[in-house]
Amino acid sequence: MFGELSRRNIMALGASAGLGLGLGSISTSALAKAAKLRVQAPYWYRFNVGEAEITVVSDGWQMLGDPSNSFLGVPKDEVRKELTDNFMNPSDMNIELNSFVVNSNGKMVLFDTGLGASKMFGPKGGLLAKSLSDAGIKREDIDAVVISHGHIDHIGGIVDESGALMYPNAQVYMSQADFDYWTDERQMDSPWKKAFIIHARKNLLPVRDRLIFFKDEQEFLPGITAIAAPGHTLGHTMFNVQWSVVLLRRRRLASFRAADRESTDGISL
Numbered sequence: 001m002f003g004e005l006s007r008r009n010i011m012a013l014g015a016s017a018g019l020g021l022g023l024g025s026i027s028t029s030a031l032a033k034a035a036k037l038r039v040q041a042p043y044w045y046r047f048n049v050g051e052a053e054i055t056v057v058s059d060g061w062q063m064l065g066d067p068s069n070s071f072l073g074v075p076k077d078e079v080r081k082e083l084t085d086n087f088m089n090p091s092d093m094n095i096e097l098n099s100f101v102v103n104s105n106g107k108m109v110l111f112d113t114g115l116g117a118s119k120m121f122g123p124k125g126g127l128l129a130k131s132l133s134d135a136g137i138k139r140e141d142i143d144a145v146v147i148s149h150g151h152i153d154h155i156g157g158i159v160d161e162s163g164a165l166m167y168p169n170a171q172v173y174m175s176q177a178d179f180d181y182w183t184d185e186r187q188m189d190s191p192w193k194k195a196f197i198i199h200a201r202k203n204l205l206p207v208r209d210r211l212i213f214f215k216d217e218q219e220f221l222p223g224i225t226a227i228a229a230p231g232h233t234l235g236h237t238m239f240n241v242q243w244s245v246v247l248l249r250r251r252r253l254a255s256f257r258a259a260d261r262e263s264t265d266g267i268s269l
Contacts, residue, residue: 042134052104057131059097059114063122067093105222113157147174149233150182158203175235176213
């Protein structure tokens with residue numbers, strides 16, 4: 001029967017379903033006794049590349065509002081088309097912020113820490129700690145925190161709201177250029193930059209004694225090499241992660257295009 005459904009039968013079924021959903025006389029006794037859960041699937045995804053286990057964990061949403069405030073110097077029609085073509089609201093832009101946990105070469109490494117307690121980009125961010133827990137990752141098991149740059153949405157979760165370390169056993173790695181700039185109170189020459197620097201100082205200064213500055217093309221952790229990518233910030237950095245003898249060609253931030261694989265296993269972050 002189910003293998004022989006015609007278009008007419010499907011339309012009839014749809015009409016019947018619509019009629020059933022439209023009835024207003026359904027009593028509450030017809031509903032399931034269990035309460036509605038009203039929750040979605042956890043915000044994490046895990047996969048393997050070679051010997052490495054990679055977990056993508058969400059920090060939630062950044063609510064940026066009018067896209068014109070973010071895409072400066074770009075015609076509004078062009079921005080609207082790009083957002084619409086990618087199924088995004090062209091007038092109220094919200095983007096999701098993800099971090100990566102790489103378990104390889106005897107180390108559990110977290111790349112970036114999200115917004116933390118900051119609500120600068122709305123109330124739906126700062127979920128990284130919960131996402132890690134949902135993914136079965138204990139914060140005390142993180143061996144290293146690697147920072148791509150010093151913006152508030154990448155360094156914001158190094159400490160909690162009270163100033164306590166979120167990753168108490170982790171060494172922290174970042175570029176010295178970004179550390180110096182985003183902890184410098186002399187740079188607070190605009191309201192938004194002042195907020196960024198206050199938050200950076202709150203998160204970076206408490207870990208100064210465990211902070212290690214990497215250099216361009218330095219393998220600062222086993223299999224993890226820094227690649228300077230200035231522009232977004234002075235010290236913005238991307239990373240090549242490799243294991244065994246395999247390396248992916250360097251790609252833009254957070255690229256996982258295995259088509260560029262040579263003869264080994266690796267990713268670019």
